[in-house]
Amino acid sequence: xxxxxxxxxxxxxxxxxASAPAAIAQAKEQFFPLLSYRTGPYAPxxxxxxxxxxxxxxxxxxxxxxxxxxxxxxxxxxxxxxxDRGVECYERLKSxxxxxxxxxxxxxxxxxxxxxxxxxxxxxxxxxxxxxxSADGMAFPWNFxxxxxxxxxxxxxxQHLGKKEGGLDKLKGKKIALVYHDSPFGKxxxxxxxxxxxxxxxDLSLIPVTAPGVEQKAAWLQVRQQRPDYVFxxxxxxxxxxxxxxxxxxxxxxxxxxGVWWAxxxxxxxxxxxxxxxxxxxxxxxxxxxPKVIQDILKYVHDKGQGTGPKDEVGHVxxxxxxxxxxxxxxxxxxAQERFGKGKVMxxxxxxxxxxxxxxDQKRLDALGFNGVMRPLSTSCTDHQGSxxxxxxxxxxxxxxxxxxxxxxDEQILKPMVKAGAEKYLAxxxxxxxxxxxxxxxx
Amino acid sequence: xxxxxxxxxxxSYRADQQIFPIQQDRxxxxxxxxxAFVVVPGLASDYLFxxxxxxxxxxxxxxxxxxxxxxxxxxxxxGSGAFMAVGAYGAYNFFVRIxxxxxxxxxxxxxxxxxAFGILFGLPSLRVKGLYLAVATLAAQFFSxxxxxxxKWLLNDSPSGSVGVTNLxxxxxxxxxxxxxxxxxxVFLVVMALLAKNLVRSAIGREWMAIRDMDVAAxxxxxxxxxxxxxxxxxxxxxVGVAGALWAFxxxxxxxxxxxxxxxxxxxxxxxxxxxxxxxxxxxxxAAFIVVLPIVLNQVLPLLASLVGVEFSTTAVSHAELMIFxxxxxxxxxxxxxxxxxxxxTGKQKLRxxxxxx
Numbered sequence: 128x129x130x131x132x133x134x135x136x137x138x139x140x141x142x143x144x145a146s147a148p149a150a151i152a153q154a155k156e157q158f159f160p161l162l163s164y165r166t167g168p169y170a171p172x173x174x175x176x177x178x179x180x181x182x183x184x185x186x187x188x189x190x191x192x193x194x195x196x197x198x199x200x201x202x203x204x205x206x207x208x209x210x211d212r213g214v215e216c217y218e219r220l221k222s223x224x225x226x227x228x229x230x231x232x233x234x235x236x237x238x239x240x241x242x243x244x245x246x247x248x249x250x251x252x253x254x255x256x257x258x259x260x261s262a263d264g265m266a267f268p269w270n271f272x273x274x275x276x277x278x279x280x281x282x283x284x285x286q287h288l289g290k291k292e293g294g295l296d297k298l299k300g301k302k303i304a305l306v307y308h309d310s311p312f313g314k315x316x317x318x319x320x321x322x323x324x325x326x327x328x329x330d331l332s333l334i335p336v337t338a339p340g341v342e343q344k345a346a347w348l349q350v351r352q353q354r355p356d357y358v359f360x361x362x363x364x365x366x367x368x369x370x371x372x373x374x375x376x377x378x379x380x381x382x383x384x385x386g387v388w389w390a391x392x393x394x395x396x397x398x399x400x401x402x403x404x405x406x407x408x409x410x411x412x413x414x415x416x417x418p419k420v421i422q423d424i425l426k427y428v429h430d431k432g433q434g435t436g437p438k439d440e441v442g443h444v445x446x447x448x449x450x451x452x453x454x455x456x457x458x459x460x461x462x463a464q465e466r467f468g469k470g471k472v473m474x475x476x477x478x479x480x481x482x483x484x485x486x487x488d489q490k491r492l493d494a495l496g497f498n499g500v501m502r503p504l505s506t507s508c509t510d511h512q513g514s515x516x517x518x519x520x521x522x523x524x525x526x527x528x529x530x531x532x533x534x535x536x537d538e539q540i541l542k543p544m545v546k547a548g549a550e551k552y553l554a555x556x557x558x559x560x561x562x563x564x565x566x567x568x569x570x
Numbered sequence: 571x572x573x574x575x576x577x578x579x580x581x582s583y584r585a586d587q588q589i590f591p592i593q594q595d596r597x598x599x600x601x602x603x604x605x606a607f608v609v610v611p612g613l614a615s616d617y618l619f620x621x622x623x624x625x626x627x628x629x630x631x632x633x634x635x636x637x638x639x640x641x642x643x644x645x646x647x648x649g650s651g652a653f654m655a656v657g658a659y660g661a662y663n664f665f666v667r668i669x670x671x672x673x674x675x676x677x678x679x680x681x682x683x684x685x686a687f688g689i690l691f692g693l694p695s696l697r698v699k700g701l702y703l704a705v706a707t708l709a710a711q712f713f714s715x716x717x718x719x720x721x722k723w724l725l726n727d728s729p730s731g732s733v734g735v736t737n738l739x740x741x742x743x744x745x746x747x748x749x750x751x752x753x754x755x756x757v758f759l760v761v762m763a764l765l766a767k768n769l770v771r772s773a774i775g776r777e778w779m780a781i782r783d784m785d786v787a788a789x790x791x792x793x794x795x796x797x798x799x800x801x802x803x804x805x806x807x808x809x810v811g812v813a814g815a816l817w818a819f820x821x822x823x824x825x826x827x828x829x830x831x832x833x834x835x836x837x838x839x840x841x842x843x844x845x846x847x848x849x850x851x852x853x854x855x856x857a858a859f860i861v862v863l864p865i866v867l868n869q870v871l872p873l874l875a876s877l878v879g880v881e882f883s884t885t886a887v888s889h890a891e892l893m894i895f896x897x898x899x900x901x902x903x904x905x906x907x908x909x910x911x912x913x914x915x916t917g918k919q920k921l922r923x924x925x926x927x928x
Binding site for chain 1: 615616617620621622625666715719726729730731732734736737746821822823824825826827828829831865868869883884885887888889891892
């Protein structure tokens with residue numbers, strides 16, 4: 128057992144060594160912990176996302192020198208999409224001086240961190256993923272599911288089909304199959320789809336795919352037997368391209384397949400190429416190098432040879448999503464500085480105030496270079512989503528093109544569901560709703 | 571010299587049969603326990619507790635359980651992750667469904683659920699052995715994956731399939747701070763390690779080892795293979811189940827079935843093989859190697875690289891981590907196929923004569 132104590136001693140020394148110089152250097156800097164995964168079955172999708180987050184930070188440092196003079200620092204921590212490694216990363220980075228917020232980059236890790244963040248008072252930014260019920264800011268004071276949840280996504284898909292069929296009432300008797308990743312990530316949309324199925328009378332069949340999703344023969348056999356009118360694809364990573372290949376092999380028309388926004392990026396369709404032609408997916412953001420922010424990243428980062436990933440992947444769907452996430456974190460810091468003092472390092476509590484008071488109108492988005500990337504977004508203490516708009520885009524064999532107008536998720540259906548879900552969560556965990564008077568304080 | 575036994579006479583059976591017959595060992599273990607209980611909580615940071623020490627303690631407990639089955643009874647199992655899952659979800663159901671259920675009984679009841687599950691999936695061991703059994707126990711893993719994804723009742727009807735616990739406390743003492751969580755796990759580990767150590771020294775432990783070494787011969791001298799094998803499965807799954815409950819309750823807080831995937835079963839088996847089959851101490855070494863080393867490598871590599879002025883990208887670090895880790899496993903097993911525990915006892919043997927070996 129001597130080795131054990133030796134190891135412990137080495138560890139203590141190692142951590143002390145690792146953190147001591149960093150602590151001195153970072154005393155006056157805003158620190159962005161970047162959880163990411165560049166290894167494992169989800170790496171093809173995790174990598175561009177992580178690249179976008181890091182490149183935006185590099186670009187802001189090169190172009191503006193920070194936020195109102197506050198320097199930005201960051202450190203990536205590899206989770207491999209594993210919950211226990213994600214928790215370790217969170218524990219490692221959470222006590223760094225100037226820590227801002229966490230983007231866990233995985234639904235499973237978000238679930239595990241939700242309790243811990245409540246305890247540590249650090250915001251979690253889960254853009255378009257995580258717990259759907261965390262849209263209720265009064266029940267989840269530290270979760271920020273900006274730009275939509277799995278429920279808003281599923282709602283928009285149903286609305287789109289309704290529009291396509293000529294009215295939601297025309298969905299009666301239709302068969303929709305949900306092919307989903309068998310994990311909390313894939314199961315999240317089910318309650319909303321069941322609610323919609325009850326309202327419009329369509330038939331919902333649930334077809335799970337075991338993680339990570341390379342084995343889907345049984346699932347597509349079911350699709351072949353049931354011949355659904357539409358297939359919703361709730362996949363991530365290697366599952367998406369496999370599903371498209373299986374659809375091709377089964378002969379299921381790709382035009383009738385609709386993916387969530389995590390199943391609609393380049394890595395999902397690239398290998399399938401023309402075989403994925405006609406496949407649709409939800410889109411939170413475009414895939415393009417045109418927006419000014421992407422041009423800035425190319426100019427200030429990639430042209431100087433400091434880019435994080437390959438240059439031709441800059442501006443891809445997931446890359447741009449990483450950029451949006453990072454921009455929103457920056458705006459939260461900037462907004463908090465407006466209230467708590469410009470040029471100061473913001474604490475996580477102050478950043479939360481910033482996240483709850485975001486007001487990005489079109490003018491502000493244009494100024495940030497996000498014209499055409501996203502819609503205006505404004506949050507509040509109770510609304511931790513800010514915007515529930517999304518579009519559909521379609522793969523033409525070589526690139527993604529928008530094939531619908533913007534849709535907004537139906538508040539009438541979502542609000543009671545979120546409320547009920549949040550109440551159940553609070554009751555299960557024996558927690559209290561937040562008091563409205565806490566909304567203006569920074570703690 | 572350090573381990574000189576001169577003058578340590580054993581004059582009674584009692585003295586001859588104690589767990590640590592050498593005085594130096596007794597002192598060392600006493601000191602180690604004092605350090606673990608008193609010194610470490612005073613020095614360790616929040617990160618060290620929550621990210622390294624607590625997972626190490628829980629995984630050491632799980633490896634201990636697996637070692638009873640694989641190391642002492644020779645029944646290779648790939649279902650350890652499933653036993654952990656059953657312990658975790660069992661304890662969860664007792665904890666949330668019975669009002670006022672205290673924490674420790676809930677965890678122990680979770681362990682008992684795992685015992686029942688372990689005996690059930692241990693039944694094939696009466697017919698098949700070795701690698702065949704490994705494959706048969708893999709069924710336990712797949713069954714538990716299926717069960718905890720599909721049977722809503724076990725998840726307290728959670729729509730997403732993810733469950734969690736809060737407000738942990740023992741007799742009004744909240745298990746909330748990092749240090750209290752550490753103590754909580756440490757007490758479980760120390761008590762169970764002591765029980766396990768005594769169990770493997772007793773008659774039943776000898777039966778397990780006889781079955782491991784040659785089951786036909788063991789049957790001939792009057793050991794009942796069914797009783798021996800199933801009791802090994804029962805004891806092992808109980809310990810593994812308790813570890814699973816701790817992993818879920820104390821370390822993760824909120825978890826999903828993926829936290830107990832087949833990957834975890836493999837890691838537990840590696841811990842036992844690398845730590846040392848058939849040795850209680852091996853469980854600790856193995857857990858430290860598998861749990862702590864990747865994290866240390868992950869943090870030390872960029873630091874070392876920056877000392878020589880090279881910047882490592884995250885990708886390079888995580889790939890290097892996997893490569894070094896793999897290489898170390900191969901090297902360790904090539905140097906000492908009996909695991910780290912054997913290296914330790916060889917070292918101890920050498921210290922008896924140090925500094926004048928013959």
